[in-house]
Amino acid sequence: MAASIKLMTQTLLQRSLTALSQRSLHTQPAIFSSFRSSRQVQPLEQYPEVEVVHNPPEWKYVERLLPPQTVPQPVAKADYPSGWKPQTADGNSDGYFVARTKNHMVPVYLHTRHRGQRRITIVRRIQGDIWRLEREVRDVVERARNGKLCATRVNELSGQIHVHGDYVDVLREHLKSKGF
Amino acid sequence: MLNFLNKTRQVLYPGVRNLSNTLAARQSNVSSETTAAAGDKIAVPKPALILPQNYKDYAPVNKNSARQAWIENVDAVKERKLGLIELHPDVFAAQPRVDIIQENIEWQRKYRYVSLAHTKTRAEVHGGGRKPWPQKGQGRARHGSIRSPLFKGGGISHGPRSPTTHFYMLPFYKRVLGLTSTLSVKLAQDDLHVIENAEIPTRDAQFLKDLIKERNWGPSVLIIDKQDEFPENICYATDYLGYVNLMPAYGLNVYSMLKHDTLVLTVDAVKHLEQRLLYQLHRNDATSKGGKFKLDQV
Numbered sequence: 001m002a003a004s005i006k007l008m009t010q011t012l013l014q015r016s017l018t019a020l021s022q023r024s025l026h027t028q029p030a031i032f033s034s035f036r037s038s039r040q041v042q043p044l045e046q047y048p049e050v051e052v053v054h055n056p057p058e059w060k061y062v063e064r065l066l067p068p069q070t071v072p073q074p075v076a077k078a079d080y081p082s083g084w085k086p087q088t089a090d091g092n093s094d095g096y097f098v099a100r101t102k103n104h105m106v107p108v109y110l111h112t113r114h115r116g117q118r119r120i121t122i123v124r125r126i127q128g129d130i131w132r133l134e135r136e137v138r139d140v141v142e143r144a145r146n147g148k149l150c151a152t153r154v155n156e157l158s159g160q161i162h163v164h165g166d167y168v169d170v171l172r173e174h175l176k177s178k179g180f
Numbered sequence: 181m182l183n184f185l186n187k188t189r190q191v192l193y194p195g196v197r198n199l200s201n202t203l204a205a206r207q208s209n210v211s212s213e214t215t216a217a218a219g220d221k222i223a224v225p226k227p228a229l230i231l232p233q234n235y236k237d238y239a240p241v242n243k244n245s246a247r248q249a250w251i252e253n254v255d256a257v258k259e260r261k262l263g264l265i266e267l268h269p270d271v272f273a274a275q276p277r278v279d280i281i282q283e284n285i286e287w288q289r290k291y292r293y294v295s296l297a298h299t300k301t302r303a304e305v306h307g308g309g310r311k312p313w314p315q316k317g318q319g320r321a322r323h324g325s326i327r328s329p330l331f332k333g334g335g336i337s338h339g340p341r342s343p344t345t346h347f348y349m350l351p352f353y354k355r356v357l358g359l360t361s362t363l364s365v366k367l368a369q370d371d372l373h374v375i376e377n378a379e380i381p382t383r384d385a386q387f388l389k390d391l392i393k394e395r396n397w398g399p400s401v402l403i404i405d406k407q408d409e410f411p412e413n414i415c416y417a418t419d420y421l422g423y424v425n426l427m428p429a430y431g432l433n434v435y436s437m438l439k440h441d442t443l444v445l446t447v448d449a450v451k452h453l454e455q456r457l458l459y460q461l462h463r464n465d466a467t468s469k470g471g472k473f474k475l476d477q478v
Contacts, residue, residue, distance in 0.1 A: 067464060068464060069459070069463060069464060070237070070238075070459060070462040070463055070464060071462050071463075071464055073239065090243050090244060091242060091243070091244045092244065097242050097244065099241035099242055100241065102461060102462045102466075125241070127242055127275065157277065157278070157279060158275075158277060158279070159275055
């Protein structure tokens with residue numbers, strides 16, 4: 001009984017092995033492919049008849065598969081599982097405006113230097129009264145670090161605020177709560 | 181005033197787009213046209229050209245910034261306003277990044293500059309193959325050649341060598357931002373004018389001179405159309421005017437925009453520029469434009 005089971009497993013193994021080797025023989029990796037190895041063009045009569053159709057109705061299924069050229073507008077939903085929120089503020093109430101990126105994300109980033117020892121949070125794409133936003137940002141960050149002072153730097157020309165330390169999540173949530 | 185315009189735009193945002201189709205707007209424009217036409221008798225009573233912006237594809241980053249420009253005529257010296265065009269704020273109301281404009285100017289100056297400054301090394305200066313005096317016994321410093329860099333009339337060490345190219349590529353999005361910043365700056369400084377087309381009635385250069393003087397267009401004018409084939413009349417008229425230049429939209433660049441005082445865009449050119457620049461600002465494969473510039477890339 002045991003011997004027969006052993007034999008069966010052996011034959012199965014052998015069969016699978018031969019299948020594997022056959023496959024590896026017959027599929028050529030793309031790296032070695034060349035125009036020399038492909039079949040030469042035969043006389044046109046040997047090929048099946050084709051009809052050139054312009055604007056076929058099925059083309060829309062192909063279009064569906066093509067990646068969009070530009071970033072599409074987000075689909076409006078009540079809430080999003082990722083925590084992402086659409087921008088609601090229009091910049092009228094606060095005097096400043098933080099624009100979303102083209103991917104509809106809040107432009108708050110972390111820059112690390114000195115092997116990760118210096119972490120700087122950068123808020124970008126600020127328009128309008130940047131100094132007012134800077135005061136707010138400082139308040140929020142100081143609250144997050146239990147009242148300790150917060151160092152910031154404002155670049156008014158390029159609309160950026162740099163905050164010392166990693167406060168990306170804090171500031172991102174704050175800006176989202178304000179509707180930016 | 182701008183604040184008021186912005187507020188009204190916020191309220192009228194969806195409605196204002198259909199303005200051109202409403203009969204009242206057309207009639208009001210026609211009536212103003214006819215009153216203007218009574219004076220100079222050139223104007224044709226045509227419905228006003230109101231070109232609203234379609235924000236469906238590319239929503240503006242800041243919904244508060246609205247920009248509009250008059251569409252002017254060029255078929256007569258006297259200025260008539262043919263309509264109104266709504267400009268996309270991402271292109272014509274961008275943050276004026278003067279630092280990026282400066283980088284663009286520097287790049288445009290440098291990438292085509294080849295320095296021809298040249299000096300000869302000690303090997304290239306004529307002569308100097310002989311040891312000027314024996315190594316020892318003269319009480320003088322030891323020297324092997326009279327063309328050594330230490331000698332008067334000797335070679336120059338580490339001097340400029342010709343030709344030295346200064347070619348480099350500015351990062352792609354700095355070039356895009358340079359264009360949007362400069363267009364915004366030109367519009368904000370009232371140096372940007374939109375004309376219906378580049379069809380002028382005569383090939384006489386005096387007509388253009390009068391037109392520029394009448395409308396207070398700057399000492400130098402850059403006229404941009406979408407295509408590179410301009411109408412015949414304007415080509416003849418600007419041929420010998422060094423300060424009036426024609427350029428297709430694909431040739432638009434920061435250096436030329438700043439070199440000329442006034443920028444004059446046709447409606448087609450405005451639409452084309454907006455479409456191209458907004459595509460670049462929103463394209464999905466933007467990372468493909470980053471990376472090192474390779475000389476054999478398209």
